[in-house]
Amino acid sequence: MANYPELKGKVAVITGSSKGLGRAIAERYAKEGVHVVLNYRSSEDEMNKVIQGIEAAGGKAVAVKGDVAEEDLAEKMIETAVSEFGKMDIFVNNAGVQVEAKTHEMELDNWKKIIDTNLTGTFLGVRAALKYFVDHEIQGNIINMSSVHEVIPRSGYTHYAASKGGVKMFTKSVALEYAPNKIRVNGIAPGAIDTPINEETMQDPEEKKGLEALIPTHEIGRPEQIAAVAAWLASDESSYVTGATIFADGGLSLYPSFGPENKVQ
Numbered sequence: 001m002a003n004y005p006e007l008k009g010k011v012a013v014i015t016g017s018s019k020g021l022g023r024a025i026a027e028r029y030a031k032e033g034v035h036v037v038l039n040y041r042s043s044e045d046e047m048n049k050v051i052q053g054i055e056a057a058g059g060k061a062v063a064v065k066g067d068v069a070e071e072d073l074a075e076k077m078i079e080t081a082v083s084e085f086g087k088m089d090i091f092v093n094n095a096g097v098q099v100e101a102k103t104h105e106m107e108l109d110n111w112k113k114i115i116d117t118n119l120t121g122t123f124l125g126v127r128a129a130l131k132y133f134v135d136h137e138i139q140g141n142i143i144n145m146s147s148v149h150e151v152i153p154r155s156g157y158t159h160y161a162a163s164k165g166g167v168k169m170f171t172k173s174v175a176l177e178y179a180p181n182k183i184r185v186n187g188i189a190p191g192a193i194d195t196p197i198n199e200e201t202m203q204d205p206e207e208k209k210g211l212e213a214l215i216p217t218h219e220i221g222r223p224e225q226i227a228a229v230a231a232w233l234a235s236d237e238s239s240y241v242t243g244a245t246i247f248a249d250g251g252l253s254l255y256p257s258f259g260p261e262n263k264v265q
Helices: 020-031 044-056 073-085 108-135 158-181 196-203 205-214 223-234
Strands: 011-014 035-040 061-065 090-093 141-145 184-190 245-248
Touching: 011 020, 011 073, 020 035, 020 044, 020 090, 020 223, 035 044, 035 073, 044 061, 061 073, 073 108, 090 108, 108 141, 108 158, 141 158, 141 223, 158 184, 184 223, 196 205, 223 245
Parallel strands: 011 035, 011 090, 035 061, 090 141, 141 184, 184 245
Antiparallel strands: none
8 A cells, every 4th residue: 555645657767676675665665656676786586576566566677787886777767767767766775795804904906896786887887867857857756775883983894985975975075966956865775674684693593692682672673664765765754854864773773881780871
């Protein structure tokens, strides 16, 4: 059932949408009546399953293959949106990667892989969306997927934290620059979510228990909970929100060690 009727007939581009959070956002948007242009880098079978599910539920979806670090992918996705559905209203920069590495042992290629996907990929998507919105005088909507690690340091993932810290300030700066154009730019910062990126932790009872202990609500999030935030940010109900990062993390970013269960005050 749709919660935001004003979204019906709108068109969204969503990067990294063959699985995880991107898939959940695509499926939620489709339920709201949004036509979606999806993206995958290599998993064509997974992408086809997503499209089939959306179409079986009465939605409309097409996919574009490519890496978000490639300069022309975002333009291709927007061109596809226009050719297939006549326009674009929403651009979601969701694609992201993380790889563990101690900083003093980190290969430059490892650093570049994370920054190119998480930060440069976001820039390329935002730039293409802005060009389209400005050229067509559209009061568009851009949503960037960040992480709690835009504010929480992460040992062993310094390149990942740096990329998400960059997404935070990039989102705010772009929102400020294009507010006069009525183009809204916001971020979502998920905490620990049950997605393929956390598959190993979810399958290890001890690791899962340890992770849940770090979260004030003691629960790992579901992709649909993040998709709900993405739907709200795309809706008219959030029309006065720009330059914000919405944390959907079960309280993970609230300094849980100072919570009532730890008595560290």
